[in-house]
Amino acid sequence: MPELPEVEVTRRGLEPHLAGRRIAGAVIxxxxxxxxxxxxxxxxLxxxxxxxxxxxxKYLLLECETGWLILHLGMSGSLRVLPxxxxxxxxxxxxxxxxxxHCLRLRDPRRFGAVVWATGDVFAHPLLAGLGVEPLDEAFDGKLLHALTRKRQAAIKQVLMDGKLVVGVGNIYAxxxxxxxxxxxxxxxxxxxxKRCARLAHTVRETLEQSIAAGGSTLRDFVDPSGNPGYFPQQYFVYGREGQPCRVCGTxxxxxxxxxxxxFYCPKCQS
DNA sequence: CGCCAGGCCTGCACGC
DNA sequence: TGCGTGCAGGCCTGGC
Structure with missing residues (x-):
């Protein structure tokens, strides 16, 4: 289940193999x-x-000479560069x-991913046009998060995962x-x-940035572009830890x- | 066998 | 009215 950090790590891994190269064709x-x-x-192509x-x-965009190849990894997709x-x-x-x-190879057992060709203004493409702010962008701060949430009665966790507000925050990082x-x-x-919006905007950014720095998180389905499993044993505070002691207070x-x-949450630390 | 994982799209119902 | 919002279903396979 690649989230934004995995996609960004993939992007960085792919760039040196793809940028400037010429495409021979595709195998579907x-x-x-x-x-x-x-x-x-x-x-x-x-x-x-x-x-x-x-x-x-979470969309990867390969800019080509006459358009853009839009790639999405869905929940189980991975990309590698191979002979x-x-x-x-x-x-x-x-x-x-x-x-x-070489080839860029998409593996995706669950087939929730996407390979879409787009011409013209790619950011106006239906897949991208409605997307919210980039959480790593300077524009994403407490002020903006506060403004965006004024009319939202739904739980903050669900609102945080709404890609029309802010992109790339999936279940784990939320x-x-x-x-x-x-x-x-x-x-x-x-x-x-x-105040709490400012704190949340900060922790969203911090969580994503740390994960990118670690080279992607420990996700079963993720393989980095060079073919090494993306297993960077990452310590989650709460995700997947039902019943286990909070790392801060032990609850x-x-x-x-x-x-x-x-x-997943700590009933004492999050109140 | 049945359930769960979950990003993201669609369709529907609701209320201002 | 029409739009924003919230909710639920569907897609799909591997693993338990």
Whole structure:
């Protein structure tokens, strides 16, 4: 389940392998992802140079000469750069083949990912147009978070995960950031004052940045672009720790369901 | 066997 | 009215 840090680590890993390279074509082994991969994508891409590797939220954006290849890893996707001749395994659905003999290979067992070709202003594309602020952007601060949450009666945890407000904060980091900010995840978003919004904006950023610095978190399905498993044993404060002692106060971590998602929190530290 | 994981889209109901 | 909001369902497979 790649979240923003994993996508950013992937982006940084891919950039030196892709930027400036020319595309030979594509191999579509199974195009039935979140959006069907068009059969003629290889023909569209062939001969184009990759100009840059960017990111918006959890979308990776390969800027090509006549458009953009938008990639999403869904919950179980991973990207690696391999020799183009390397044998494909079961869930290797898509290759972007480079002229230098390598390929960018997408593996995605659950097929929640996406490979989409877009022309024109990529940020106006339907997949990207409605996305909220980048949490690592300077614009994301307590003031903005406060303004964005004034009309939101829903629990702050669910609002924090709403990509129309702020992108890239999935379940794990929402839980972790709320713990670090000392905020009960069930608190109606609009009840948070400027002070708690400032604290939360800070911990969201801090949590994401630390995870990026660690090279991605310890996620089963994540493999970094060079092929090394992305296992950086990361200590979560609350995520997945139901019943275990809070690392700060020792109180047993609680698990509840919010909007069909698991929420973990410390009933003492987050009140 | 059945359930769970979960990002993100869609569709629906509701209220101002 | 129309929009913002909130909620639930669906997609999919591996692991327990």
């Amino acid at each position: 082994r199974n195009g039935r992802l979140r959006h069907p991969i068009p059969n003629d994508l290889g023909a569209t 062939a001969g184009q140079r990759v100009k840059s590797v960017a990111r918006r939220g 183009a001749a390397a044998p494909a395994e079961k869930h290797d659905h898509f290759d972007l083949v480079l002229e230098d003999g 839980n972790e950031a709320l713990f670090r900010a000392g905020i009960d995840p069930r608190t109606p978003a609009r009840k948070l004052g400027p 047993a971590i609680r698990a509840i369901r919010q909007g069909q998602r698991s929420t």
